[in-house]
Each structure stands twice: as structure tokens, then as C-alpha cells.
Amino acid sequence: MLPFASLNDGPAQDSFADLISTGLTTDLARTPATLVVGRDTALTYKKKVIDLQQLGTDLRVRWAVRGAVKRNGDQVRVNVSLTDLQTARDIWSDRFDGDLANLAVLQDTIAARLLCVAHLHLRQYEEALQQCSRSLNMTGTDFQTYISLISAYGDETAAQDTS
Secondary structure, eight states, rough: OOOESSSSHHHHHHHHHHHHHHHHHHHHSTTTTTOOOOOOOOOTTTOOOOOHHHHHHHHTSEEEEEEEEEEOOOOOEEEEEEEEEETTTEEEEEEEEGGGGGGHHHHHHHHEEEEEEHHHHHHHHHHHHHHHHHHHHHOHHHHHHHHHHHHHHHHEEEEEEEE
């Protein structure tokens, strides 16, 4: 989870964006199947231009969550992306709108959606790896299953990139 950018000006707005990303980091870290880079490590990337593929190599992670926060009065808009660090492509993005009075509900909604999407992609990735590594002597049926898994993953990713 990288620090979220503030789309507003001023240190108070930066702190608000940090509040959102810290809350989401906590929510994701509470899920046993999710590996989350520590907040202090993530903060070293704040307001820096990042080579996403190098980030994945340096931190030994496959995906990163990135986002931006915009505040307009009592209204909040949070844009969130799940990025494949091997390809530096977003595999999922969404926008969430809410108000300050219900900020915890907004964060819970984002975390739930993000976990669902991340686990779906992780499961597809692991299935493809299992198919590939199961045997060097794949039968025609195994090979076709592998190709189907990879194609489905690619098609889904391409469809999400255009939305």
C-alpha cells in the first residue's frame, strides 16, 4: 500500500490523504492472507516518482495499492488502483465517494472491495502457476487448461484496463 496522493493543496490535505491510506493499510494488514508493507517503508515513497517494476523487485511484492484523495467541503472522493508491479499496469481501479461524517464506512467499503479483487487476482495467478509447474510433461488437455487460465486472466485484465 503506497501513500495516497492528495489532490488538494496544503499540508492539512496531505495529512487527510495519509489518514485514508493509513486506515486502509490497517484494514488490509488485519487480513491474514494479505502481506502489507509497513507504513514507514511505504511512506519513504511519498511524493516520489516511482518505477513500479523496480518497486516490486525492491520490496519483493507482486501488487501495490495506489490511490488519490480529493476533499471538497464535507465530500470525499477516493480513487484506488491495484497495480501489477511486474507489468506496471493497473489491473483494477475504482472511485469511491462519501462524506466526512461516514468516513469509516467509506474506508470499510474500499477495503472490502479491494480485498475481494486482490484475492480474486491472487487465486487466478496461483492457479496459473500450479498449472505451469505441475509437470514439465503436460498433456494436450493440461496445456489447453493452462492456456485457458492465462487467456482468461489476460482478458479480464485487459477489460479492466479499459474501464
